Each structure stands twice: as structure tokens, then as C-alpha cells.
Amino acid sequence: MKAYVLRSYGSPDALELTELPTPVPGNGEVLVRVRATSVQPYDWHLMRGEPYISRLMPGPLGLRGPKITVLGADVAGQVEAIGPGVTGFRPGDDVFAMPKQGGFGEYVCVPENELAPMPRGLSYEEAAALPLAAGTALLALRDVGRVRAGQRVLVNGASGGVGTFAVQLAKAYGAHVTGVCGPRNLELVRSLGADEVLDRTKEDFTGHEGRYDLLVDNAGGRTGAECRRALTRKGIHALVGGPGGRWVQPAGRMFALLAVAPFVSQRVALVDVVGCREMGANLRTLAGFVESGELRVVIDRRFRFEEIPEAVRYQEQGRAAGKVVAGGLSEP
Structure with a gap:
């Protein structure tokens, strides 16, 4: 072959x-x-x-x-x-x-x-x-975030592979969804069902103190303290990715955020789709969302x-x- x-x-x-x-x-x-x-x-x-x-x-x-x-x-x-x-x-x-x-x-x-x-x-x-990107979004929302209807979810990096799926799945679970992306993708994220869309070049999502129950963080770029400020007191910071680097990043940022997790009220967790042992079942779940029209x-x-x-x-x-x-x- x-x-x-x-x-x-x-x-x-x-x-x-x-x-x-x-x-x-x-x-x-x-x-x-x-x-x-x-x-x-x-x-x-x-x-x-x-x-x-x-x-x-x-x-x-x-x-x-x-x-x-x-x-x-x-x-x-x-x-x-x-x-x-x-x-x-x-x-x-x-x-x-x-x-x-x-x-x-x-x-x-x-x-x-x-x-x-x-x-x-x-x-x-x-x-x-679908598999890796949508599978990551599913784990972030369902398993790490335990998202429920009526909760407020912010997707940072909403126009990327994981982000486009996370916006749609959060809506399918009944959440109020805010997407953060660059100016050229604002309409795309709206078309996926986001209730609010923030232009990352003009608006600071960390300025909305205590607003979100779950932050699906695909883009990184903000400190742990800034992200915690945007979350409710029991909010969850789901770590997916961030700006890459040759030596340490994005791993370094994730390790730093996880290190302080035991000392803050909000939960910080890494979304690990590669280590997931239920991939076949998760793919069937994703197929169900696709066939119901809730995921494209x-x-x-x-x-x-x-x-x-x-x-x-x-x-x-x-x-x-x-x-x-x-x-x-x-x-x-």
C-alpha cells in the first residue's frame, strides 16, 4: 500500500x-x-x-x-x-x-x-x-463540563475544528453559547447557533466576571487568573489547546493551570481524547447528533x-x- x-x-x-x-x-x-x-x-x-x-x-x-x-x-x-x-x-x-x-x-x-x-x-x-475534533468537543462538554440545559458556555476559539463542533454540541445540550473568534469568522460561528459571538480583537471575554459555567478553551492565550474571573464560582475550565511553541508550549501553560487547580474553587481539567477508551461509543453518539441535524x-x-x-x-x-x-x- x-x-x-x-x-x-x-x-x-x-x-x-x-x-x-x-x-x-x-x-x-x-x-x-x-x-x-x-x-x-x-x-x-x-x-x-x-x-x-x-x-x-x-x-x-x-x-x-x-x-x-x-x-x-x-x-x-x-x-x-x-x-x-x-x-x-x-x-x-x-x-x-x-x-x-x-x-x-x-x-x-x-x-x-x-x-x-x-x-x-x-x-x-x-x-x-469528525472523530478527533468532534470527539474532543464531546468530552469537553459532556464528560469534563457536564453541561446542562440553561447553563452558560463560552467556547474560546470557536471557529476552529474543535470549536465549530463545541458550539453546536453545547446548543444541542441546551446551553446558552458564546463563541470567541476572529473578525472574519463571526458570521460562521453565528450560523452554527451561537447565541453571542465576541470578536477577540475587540472584546475581552474575561471582562464578564462570573458569567460562564464552562469555558471550553481551544485557543489559550489568557492567564489562568483571567479565565477564572470569567467563570462562576463553581465554573469549569476545560483545557483543549493553545498557541504552540518549540520548547514547552502549549504543554507548559496547561501544566501551570493544572498545578493551581487544587487551590481554586473552579475546576480545571485537561480534555484528553487520545486517551479515551470509549471512542467507538462516542463516535456513535456523534453520528446520532449528525443524523438528527444538530451537528454539521x-x-x-x-x-x-x-x-x-x-x-x-x-x-x-x-x-x-x-x-x-x-x-x-x-x-x-
Whole structure:
């Protein structure tokens, strides 16, 4: 099969399109023929091995080189073959998943319990845009934030991949939603159902003291004290991301916020979709929101599989509104 292989940390030029053996599904695994994948910060952080401090910690970054050699944490495609013990899928089924690696190739093996049927009515590209970003938004709202109808939710970074899903899911849960984004995406965030939209270049969400029950913080950029000021006394600060850096950030900011969490009344928690063990069930939940019309996919740009390095380069600029996707080599 063809796949983009990362042999050493570097720029998108380090992604080498080459031939690899097609994987064979083991016990409980499903071989998926990739029709589409998405590109996100998770991929380019792994590609560059940044922040450097993460190379010293348990996880996907190796000290001297990448542990993951075929990037791509989101896939949508068709079941090609099933391994022993698989009962819920059969060849030809349309599926989507977050295998955490392997999406930048023609085929990937996925455990059955991490796979779900594609939502009805979506293209492969739209389905591939869902798992990591929408899964993160779901965990931030449902599991970390425990959002309830009538609560006030602020989504900082509302026009990005996670943000566009978080706005919609918060509305689906009955919350009053405020989105923060740049001026060119104000109308987009309104169209997703936000009750209020703040232009981050003109309005300071931390000036609304004690206003929000939950802050879904995709963009970072504000101190912990400033964010706490915007929350109610028992509000929750859900940490998703922030401005990247070569050495420490955004990990450093997150560690600092978590360090003070035991000493403040508000709850501070990291949203970890990569470590989630209920991904298959969560994908089915997301599919339900899509099929009910409560969740739609915003795609900023589409690339061909052969353009994946360029797609990564574009996503790394941080200007995408919604998701960046790439169609698979194995066209139907």
C-alpha cells in the first residue's frame, strides 16, 4: 500500500510517500480501506516532535525520533477485511474511526470497539473530519463540563475544528453559547447557533466576571487568573489547546493551570481524547447528533491524498475555519 512515512522529525517535507506492506487485521481488528482523512494540530505536533518537553514524557513522541511513523488520526472508509472475533462489521461497510495513527495511508487496522458506522448522508471527507475534533468537543462538554440545559458556555476559539463542533454540541445540550473568534469568522460561528459571538480583537471575554459555567478553551492565550474571573464560582475550565511553541508550549501553560487547580474553587481539567477508551461509543453518539441535524461539519479546504504534505503545511498556519481534509488514494 502507499503511505506517507515519517522517518525523522521535521517539516511537511519529511513526509515521504512510499510503499508499505498492507496490514493484516489481528484478533478483534478491522482492516479499513481509507477513503479520506483529516489533518489537525495533533499531526503536525507529532511531525515536528514539538513541544520538545513532550519527548521526555510517556506518549507518542520519542526522544530521538517519532514513535508513530504513519500519521493521520482520523479516517473514514470501507471495511476491507475483518480479523478473528469481529462480529459487528463486514467487508464493504462504510465506517469512521480515530485510530490515532495510520490515516495517511491506503489501509489501517482499527480495533472493532474503536470503529463506528459512518453517519448517514455524509461524504467520506465529512465523516473523516469528525472523530478527533468532534470527539474532543464531546468530552469537553459532556464528560469534563457536564453541561446542562440553561447553563452558560463560552467556547474560546470557536471557529476552529474543535470549536465549530463545541458550539453546536453545547446548543444541542441546551446551553446558552458564546463563541470567541476572529473578525472574519463571526458570521460562521453565528450560523452554527451561537447565541453571542465576541470578536477577540475587540472584546475581552474575561471582562464578564462570573458569567460562564464552562469555558471550553481551544485557543489559550489568557492567564489562568483571567479565565477564572470569567467563570462562576463553581465554573469549569476545560483545557483543549493553545498557541504552540518549540520548547514547552502549549504543554507548559496547561501544566501551570493544572498545578493551581487544587487551590481554586473552579475546576480545571485537561480534555484528553487520545486517551479515551470509549471512542467507538462516542463516535456513535456523534453520528446520532449528525443524523438528527444538530451537528454539521465545517470544512475549510479539501486536498487530494497526494497533497497531504501541503495540507499539513496549510493547517499548521492556524488559519483554517473548521476542518482540513484529504481524499484517499483508494477512490471508490
